[in-house]
Amino acid sequence: EVQLVESGGGLIQPGGSLRLSCAASGFTVSSNYMSWVRQAPGKGLEWVSVIYSGGSTYYADSVKGRFTISRDNSKNTLYLQMNSLRAEDTAVYYCAVISSSWAFDYWGQGTLVTVSS
């Protein structure tokens, strides 16, 4: 059974850094396309970043240069390093597996990041 468990969210001051983790089970992270999607309180879904099985990474313009997606194959875990955080980065962050049809097949339960002084 595919499971994704995010962690690492919390309250952080503007300009600070945070690293989110997404521990996977039931499949191999490095063999799949993995993504982060966020949702600001009361708002819609926003795609954030993707890492392909070959290691290529891509970002939404809103986070480019501040966020870094990575994975640890030995831990079967996906990460999102978030630097220079802003109030507008406040959201629930979900990790998701991208299927061969380029849809987000499986989702974690999400972790809340609150950027506030």
Next chain:
Amino acid sequence: EIVLTQSPATLSLSPGERATLSCRASQSVSSYLAWYQQKPGQAPRLLIYDASNRATGIPARFSGSGSGTDFTLTISSLEPEDFAVYYCQQRSNWPLFTFGQGTRLEIK
């Protein structure tokens, strides 16, 4: 950037009725469109991929259609558990992805 516009923003219907949700793309996305359902406090769930294919375990009352710029998600006969927010998503301008702003389906 491809923009997805969903309509209506809110749809009020009763159980047993038919629901028709629309998603329009600012330029052609071929058939690279998916639909998701999200209930309060839960992660989104994939319903439809490639415009018309139901994901694993999705009931037959959910169907998707369309190609190019105009897409429709139809729920043939609403069950109480279907009242939620629905999002469309495209991947045509790979490697970027875009979601629509959502349609809230509420009980009338």
